[in-house]
Amino acid sequence: MxxxxxxxxxxxxxxxxxxxxxxxxxxxxxxxxxxxxxxxxxxxxxxxxxxxxxxxxxxxxxxxxxxxxxxxxxxxxxxxxxxxxxxxxxxxxxxxxxxxxxxxxxxxxxxxxxQAGVSEEMALCVFALPGLTATTGLYNFGKPKEGETLVVTGAAGSVGSIVGQLAKADGLHVVGVVGSDAKADWIVNELGFDGAINYKKDDLAAKLEELTPDKVDVFFENTGGPIQQHIFNRMNAHGRIVVCGMIADYQAEKPSPGPNWIPLIKKRIAIRGFAMPDHWDEIPKILEKLTPYVQQGKIKYxxxxxxxxxxxxxxxxxxxxxxxxxxxxxxx
Amino acid sequence: MxxxxxxxxxxxxxxxxxxxxxxxxxxxxxxxxxxxxxxxxxxxxxxxxxxxxxxxxxxxxxxxxxxxxxxxxxxxxxxxxxxxxxxxxxxxxxxxxxxxxxxxxxxxxxxxxxQAGVSEEMALCVFALPGLTATTGLYNFGKPKEGETLVVTGAAGSVGSIVGQLAKADGLHVVGVVGSDAKADWIVNELGFDGAINYKKDDLAAKLEELTPDKVDVFFENTGGPIQQHIFNRMNAHGRIVVCGMIADYQAEKPSPGPNWIPLIKKRIAIRGFAMPDHWDEIPKILEKLTPYVQQGKIKYxxxxxxxxxxxxxxxxxxxxxxxxxxxxxxx
CATH class of the missing domain: 3.90.180.10 (Medium-chain alcohol dehydrogenases, catalytic domain)
Structure with a gap:
């Protein structure tokens, strides 16, 4: 043996x-x-x-x-x-x-x-945590509406890339924040995002303003970092912020401060942190929501x-x- | 004339x-x-x-x-x-x-x-903005449950005092943050709060820990200021934060930073800013909720x-x- x-x-x-x-x-x-x-x-x-x-x-x-x-x-x-x-x-x-x-x-x-036709890679890239997390966060808490603007950080990441593609398929204007030009190229030219911000080299405020002419209705946060405050500043009234990850801060000795809460009142914003283990019992429903997008070829990974x-x-x-x-x- | x-x-x-x-x-x-x-x-x-x-x-x-x-x-x-x-x-x-x-x-x-029996003072102290705001924030977004712990800042204020009394009437453990010993005395001995923190002289972290043995489920924020981070740190999983006012920061040249968002994920916390003008059409329903508490003598002002x-x-x-x-x- x-x-x-x-x-x-x-x-x-x-x-x-x-x-x-x-x-x-x-x-x-x-x-x-x-x-x-x-x-x-x-x-x-x-x-x-x-x-x-x-x-x-x-x-x-x-x-x-x-x-x-x-x-x-x-x-x-x-x-x-x-x-x-x-x-x-x-x-x-x-x-x-x-x-x-x-x-x-x-x-x-x-x-x-x-399922038949689902490769090991597709299973782990889409139907496991990334897709479940993206679908739950976007639909339970982001509540996207056609014509709205969504900004997602970590947009080339496993969750962010799916969030953006789901939102695009639903008719939103979608901007992704990434850390390299290659990733920016991928989300715009392969995944169909409307724009990309490279947080390592772009002028964050200026680029964000340029790419979100109607400001931001849904902010899907996967990373934290200085871009957070800029997106927060650009939220529309009744905006929704979904906090899914803060990878930029996980290794920090002292986590960086967050935005002041005054705009939450002025703009009546909802912020919601979530984690998938709360939603295990919803998985059949989540997969029912996610699967048609995959079957229609709308989710690349x-x-x-x-x-x-x-x-x-x-x-x-x-x-x-x-x-x-x-x-x-x-x-x- | x-x-x-x-x-x-x-x-x-x-x-x-x-x-x-x-x-x-x-x-x-x-x-x-x-x-x-x-x-x-x-x-x-x-x-x-x-x-x-x-x-x-x-x-x-x-x-x-x-x-x-x-x-x-x-x-x-x-x-x-x-x-x-x-x-x-x-x-x-x-x-x-x-x-x-x-x-x-x-x-x-x-x-x-x-209404008959409602004085001009009671009308403005309870049935106008203060009571409408307290009721809307607490029930629409705070979602208090019997046995939970609620902390409210500006607790001797027009909104905070009503929030705390509603929560007490509903069977919550209620702690108020105030700016003087006289106010602390009033909310505990007159309004029946379970405890008070004087943010101007108490050791905030120690006092909060002492007064919230089961930590905090609902944080009703009226003031901002350094106490915010302490209450935030003490939130329980699935906690709700209602952001109603930030009076400590309204006059600040540069608003103070807020808490980092990592705990929002770990504890799956919801934060909601709100303002009454969004809820004008709900006023009949809000008054229906609030009035019985007043009639039963549970709301002092x-x-x-x-x-x-x-x-x-x-x-x-x-x-x-x-x-x-x-x-x-x-x-x-």
Whole structure:
């Protein structure tokens, strides 16, 4: 019987830095599924900014932290290689919370089979956290209306790119904020956004004004950073701000201050922070909303894939450095 | 025929300062109502922090500014002294947007007669902007639930005192933030709040922790200031923040920064700014909600009254200096 590898959390990050020293690699024999269980060989694993929070000892967060010694948490796709479960057969491709490991045993709870025609990459780039998060945030809280203007930060990212494409499909004027000209080019020329701001080189206020002649009705926030105040300043009355991510601040020693609240009164603005675990029970409804857009070819995606469990940390850090081009995946 | 006085806006405030030089006093003959009109002799006028905004040339605000040369805007109560209107008779007491003037002509639109048993003071302290604002903010956006904890700033103020009493009546644990020991004493010993923080002398973080053992579910913000960040830090998951006023910042040259948005995600918090003009059409429903609390004696109020139109500016400045004890009224 051969061995498999997994990475367990060995210590918690200090000052927001993620390094290989935080994890311990374990090797152990591939286990045998018991009655009602399946053995999954993971093929693709998702790397997400939220992982930094999951590693941290923050009992106030929306899900409990990963414990020291526990396999690092992640979602992923795998193939059923042994099954003692009536609903799964060998060869089934399944998606669920897999963890940073090559093999795992599951009783099937929380694992869903991939639909016909859905590749492993599409499953993780669209029908997993990115698409669920984009759809929930946009429709539950952003409440987009045809003809309105939406600005999304992290617009070339896994969530932002879907938010913008959904809003475009719904007839909004959509502007994305990105960190490179290549990303700007991709969201405008490939995804069909109406405009892009490169926060690293553009004059933020001037460019935003130019690209949002009717100001901003929906602000979908994935990053934080100085652009936040500029978009906030440009909100229309009755605007909606959806706070989904603040990746620019997750590693900051001291998070940067936010906007003063006076404009919230003057413009009667709603701000809503959210996280997907509150919405697990809505997933069937969310997928019902999202799937037609995908079927009509309105949602393009791209994956940025690194290979091998030993590159998980490298891949994760690429997210925080903005070096990924597309949804960060790890191929096993 | 005798004359009456009115104050018109002569210039807009600079650096948030309100002074007598901003207004010009006009004297003119008391007008005669035409067909379908009434002549109202104003008896009590309301002074509100929002007036600073109304004087300023801020086209983005929720209602247009008062124009230069126009009578300063305010709500008030008066007596009908002449009537050519079938629905009003001489002696009726009416409430509506009266302006800074001793007499006015109206076609009755927007004026409501005071209910039997409702004094002029009660009308302006409870059934006018303060009570409507408190009820709308608390129930539309605060969504209080029995057993939860609510913290309200400006707790001895016209809106805050009603918010806290409504929440107490609904079975919440209620803490108020005030600017003097006398106000702290009033909200705890007269209004029945569970605790008070004097932001001018208490150790804010320590006192807040002591008074909110179960942390904070609803934060009703009337003031801004350093206490904001402390209350924000203490929000529970799924907390609601209602932003109604930021009086500490209205006169600031540069408004102070707000909290970073990361906790909005971690705790899935909703923040909502609002202003009453969006809710005029809901007033019957709002009064239906508020009135039973008043009838059951659950809403105490106190007015702080100055006398004579020439003291309007003094009275208004008392609000910004926190020197008023109760809803600021001007008796004519």
């Amino acid at each position: 051969s061995n498999y590898k997994k990475l367990v959390l060995a210590q918690r990050p200090q000052d927001g830095k993620i390094g290989a020293h935080l994890f311990a690699q374990k090797e152990q024999p591939i286990p045998t599924p018991g009655d009602g269980e399946i053995l999954i060989k993971q093929t693709y694993m998702s790397l997400d900014p939220a992982m930094l929070g999951w590693m941290s000892d923050d009992r106030e967060s929306y899900i409990p932290p990963v414990e020291i010694g526990e396999v690092m948490r992640s979602s992923g796709v795998g193939e059923v290689v042994e099954s003692n479960h009536p609903d799964f057969k060998v060869g089934d491709k399944v998606m669920g919370m897999t963890g940073w490991q090559e093999y795992l045993i599951s009783d099937g709870q929380g694992f869903n089979k991939l 791209r994956a940025h894939t690194v290979t091998g469990l030993e590159n998980a940390v490298t891949g994760l850090n690429m997210l925080f450095e903005g070096k990924n081009t597309g949804k960060m995946l790890l191929k096993l | 005798s004359n009456y006085k009115k104050l018109v806006l002569a210039q807009r405030p600079q650096d948030g300062k309100i002074g007598a030089h901003l207004f010009a006093q006009k004297e003119q003959p008391i007008p005669t109502p035409g067909d379908g009109e009434i002549l109202i002799k104003q008896t009590y006028m309301s002074l509100d922090p929002a007036m600073l905004g109304w004087m300023s040339d801020d086209r983005e605000s929720y209602i247009p500014p008062v124009e230069i040369g126009e009578v300063m805007r305010s709500s008030g109560v008066g007596e009908v002294v002449e009537s050519n209107h079938p629905d009003f008779k001489v002696g009726d007491k009416v409430m509506g947007m009266t302006g800074w003037q001793e007499y006015l002509i109206s076609d009755g639109q927007g004026f409501n007669k005071l 106190r007015a702080h009254t100055v006398t004579g139109l020439e003291n309007a500016v003094t009275g208004l400045n008392m609000l910004f200096e926190g020197k008023n004890t109760g809803k600021m009224l001007l008796k004519l």
